[in-house]
Amino acid sequence: MPGRLNRDVAAGALFVLSGAAGLWAGRTLSVGTPEAMGEGYLPRALCLALVAMGIVIAAGGVIRGGAAIERWTVRPLFFVTVSIIAFALVVGIAGLAPAVLVAILVATFAGEPVPIATLAVFALTLTTAVVVGFCWGLGLAVPVVPGVYL
Amino acid sequence: MDGLLGNLALGFAVAFSVENIGLCLIGCILGTLIGVLPGIGPTTTVALLLPITFYLDPVGALIMLAGVFYGSQYGGSTTSILVNLPGESSSVVTCIDGYQMARQGRAGAALAIAALASVVAGVVTTVLIGLAGPPLASIALLFQSADYVSVMVLGLVSAVVLAHGSILKAVAMIVLGIFLGLVGTDVTTGEQRFTLGISELYDGIGFVPVAMGLFGVAEIIYNLEQTRGRGIVTATIARLWPTREDLRRAWAAVVRGTGLGALLGILPGSGPTVASFAAYSLEKKIARAPERFGKGAVEGVASPEAANNAAAQACFIPMLSLGIPPNAIMALMIGAMMIHGLTPGPGIITKQPELFWGMVASMLVGNVLLVVLNLPLIGMWVKLLKVPYRFLFPAILVFCCIGTYSLKASPVEVMMIALFGVIGYAFRKLDCEPAPLLLGFVLGPMLEENFRRAMILSGGDASVFVTRPISAGFLVLAAILLVAVLLPAFKKTREAIRE
Numbered sequence: 001m002p003g004r005l006n007r008d009v010a011a012g013a014l015f016v017l018s019g020a021a022g023l024w025a026g027r028t029l030s031v032g033t034p035e036a037m038g039e040g041y042l043p044r045a046l047c048l049a050l051v052a053m054g055i056v057i058a059a060g061g062v063i064r065g066g067a068a069i070e071r072w073t074v075r076p077l078f079f080v081t082v083s084i085i086a087f088a089l090v091v092g093i094a095g096l097a098p099a100v101l102v103a104i105l106v107a108t109f110a111g112e113p114v115p116i117a118t119l120a121v122f123a124l125t126l127t128t129a130v131v132v133g134f135c136w137g138l139g140l141a142v143p144v145v146p147g148v149y150l
Numbered sequence: 151m152d153g154l155l156g157n158l159a160l161g162f163a164v165a166f167s168v169e170n171i172g173l174c175l176i177g178c179i180l181g182t183l184i185g186v187l188p189g190i191g192p193t194t195t196v197a198l199l200l201p202i203t204f205y206l207d208p209v210g211a212l213i214m215l216a217g218v219f220y221g222s223q224y225g226g227s228t229t230s231i232l233v234n235l236p237g238e239s240s241s242v243v244t245c246i247d248g249y250q251m252a253r254q255g256r257a258g259a260a261l262a263i264a265a266l267a268s269v270v271a272g273v274v275t276t277v278l279i280g281l282a283g284p285p286l287a288s289i290a291l292l293f294q295s296a297d298y299v300s301v302m303v304l305g306l307v308s309a310v311v312l313a314h315g316s317i318l319k320a321v322a323m324i325v326l327g328i329f330l331g332l333v334g335t336d337v338t339t340g341e342q343r344f345t346l347g348i349s350e351l352y353d354g355i356g357f358v359p360v361a362m363g364l365f366g367v368a369e370i371i372y373n374l375e376q377t378r379g380r381g382i383v384t385a386t387i388a389r390l391w392p393t394r395e396d397l398r399r400a401w402a403a404v405v406r407g408t409g410l411g412a413l414l415g416i417l418p419g420s421g422p423t424v425a426s427f428a429a430y431s432l433e434k435k436i437a438r439a440p441e442r443f444g445k446g447a448v449e450g451v452a453s454p455e456a457a458n459n460a461a462a463q464a465c466f467i468p469m470l471s472l473g474i475p476p477n478a479i480m481a482l483m484i485g486a487m488m489i490h491g492l493t494p495g496p497g498i499i500t501k502q503p504e505l506f507w508g509m510v511a512s513m514l515v516g517n518v519l520l521v522v523l524n525l526p527l528i529g530m531w532v533k534l535l536k537v538p539y540r541f542l543f544p545a546i547l548v549f550c551c552i553g554t555y556s557l558k559a560s561p562v563e564v565m566m567i568a569l570f571g572v573i574g575y576a577f578r579k580l581d582c583e584p585a586p587l588l589l590g591f592v593l594g595p596m597l598e599e600n601f602r603r604a605m606i607l608s609g610g611d612a613s614v615f616v617t618r619p620i621s622a623g624f625l626v627l628a629a630i631l632l633v634a635v636l637l638p639a640f641k642k643t644r645e646a647i648r649e
Binding site for chain 1: 548577
């Protein structure tokens with residue numbers, strides 16, 4: 001349906017936004033001349049191209065219409081993202097084993113529900129396997145818990 | 151020819167070391183495994199394995215990663231034939247006739263034909279790599295900066311032409327990828343670019359988190375959304391070996407599939423998937439009785455399976471001899487080389503002969519291993535289909551996190567996985583493929599460096615790109631490709647290839 005927010009319009013808008021953000025963030029970089037390009041020459045050219053292409057893509061979407069945007073399912077997106085961030089936050093403070101455990105527990109919420117007993121067995125087995133495999137098998141120099149190395 | 155044999159001997163000496171043959175075997179098994187499992191592809195797996203390869207020597211690392219890639223071409227066909235479920239996108243066409251053969255109780259014959267077609271194609275194309283690689287590389291030694299810029303432009307253009315969906319979106323994804331590749335300290339002036347004051351970004355955005363986010367994490371989110379448990383019906387395997395009649399029909403198809411696959415594999419932007427579709431349509435077009443196709447024609451299994459494996463091997467030609475990745479997987483392989491401090495390019499073959507010839511020899515070994523592995527183990531692979539995804543994906547996620555963390559012990563890099571996962575998922579929702587972005591990301595810094603150098607040498611005169619014959623040749627090729635894609639006839643086949 002023309003005029004509605006379809007995939008092309010949204011994609012175009014995303015490209016325009018990225019290009020504009022790049023232009024703004026790089027506004028102080030020197031452009032230089034073609035003969036002696038500054039650090040801002042190519043980035044600026046690329047961002048201008050992004051903005052231009054974004055406009056064309058979005059305009060095409062407005063005029064021709066495009067496929068409607070599929071529904072976003074928030075659940076997997078949210079829990080997968082949080083699981084990774086949780087790993088990143090925990091690993092530096094409490095070591096690898098707690099980080100892996102937390103990441104697995106959070107991640108399981110992203111999929112089909114798992115019975116609590118199965119989840120406990122699965123999470124502990126995987127954590128043990130991963131920690132032993134990486135720290136002992138591959139000699140990874142990351143503490144299992146603070147101060148303890150395998 | 152003498153040189154080739156000598157070089158191959160060197161290669162086999164490398165490939166047959168205990169460590170390397172073990173790594174080749176691990177790569178092949180892993181590749182077959184992920185080939186069998188739908189929803190996790192070779193690109194994701196190679197991305198996941200990147201940090202682990204840091205602990206191996208470079209030759210062993212590349213041997214293993216290559217094994218994953220061509221191993222997945224074998225595994226993908228197994229599920230296509232047995233349960234009508236393509237394990238890889240390159241095995242989609244194999245479903246058409248392969249599954250029909252299985253329903254007629256000829257599953258064993260179909261699997262055997264697929265494996266034999268793959269090994270023939272794999273061996274022939276590997277020999278081709280050995281023959282074509284060195285001369286190509288010696289031509290590439292004549293390249294100057296301007297020529298490199300043009301060959302990269304050709305690579306990027308063909309990535310666009312053969313990608314799925316909107317051309318303009320693919321171009322925009324490449325441009326965005328190049329831009330992201332430029333983040334960090336500028337090598338020429340030493341200025342910080344787009345680092346937002348985050349010290350982890352001074353060396354640029356890490357390749358591993360980008361690849362893992364765009365392919366691994368985005369794919370997990372997408373899969374979780376699309377599939378909630380898969381119904382799987384396993385077919386019975388009646389007899390394993392194909393009849394004489396099957397073999398008679400198959401061999402010519404294998405030869406045609408190999409040729410087509412090798413050709414399409416060398417072309418940048420193409421790859422196993424495109425090759426398998428092209429081979430299937432060719433067989434159907436030249437068959438005397440095209441109506442047999444779709445009802446269990448042996449050629450419909452033999453040709454695409456030969457083509458996808460040939461293409462999977464042929465991709466290595468431009469990667470190893472020019473240092474230009476023709477697709478996302480080869481971009482990852484280049485990433486693996488750079489992790490080890492190797493600069494991919496024409497110098498690799500002469501400076502690191504044990505790497506090039508070791509890989510070639512290991513591919514020969516690997517293809518044979520795969521056939522030996524595949525025929526008896528088919529029953530076991532099919533059981534693997536029963537591992538529920540809800541146990542698989544948390545494990546993959548944790549591997550992504552640990553893998554990235556192990557490189558620099560940087561929590562920021564781990565968070566980048568999440569960021570690029572969300573970006574990859576969003577773009578996928580909007581019909582923008584992540585592969586061109588990754589290609590641009592890898593080529594970005596190389597492209598800028600050569601572009602700047604070419605412009606300095608020419609005194610700011612852009613005409614250098616059309617006055618140097620090599621450069622002009624590549625640009626003309628790129629232009630022809632672009633024009634071809636805009637022609638209506640070609641556009642139609644390209645859309646037909648879309649899944």
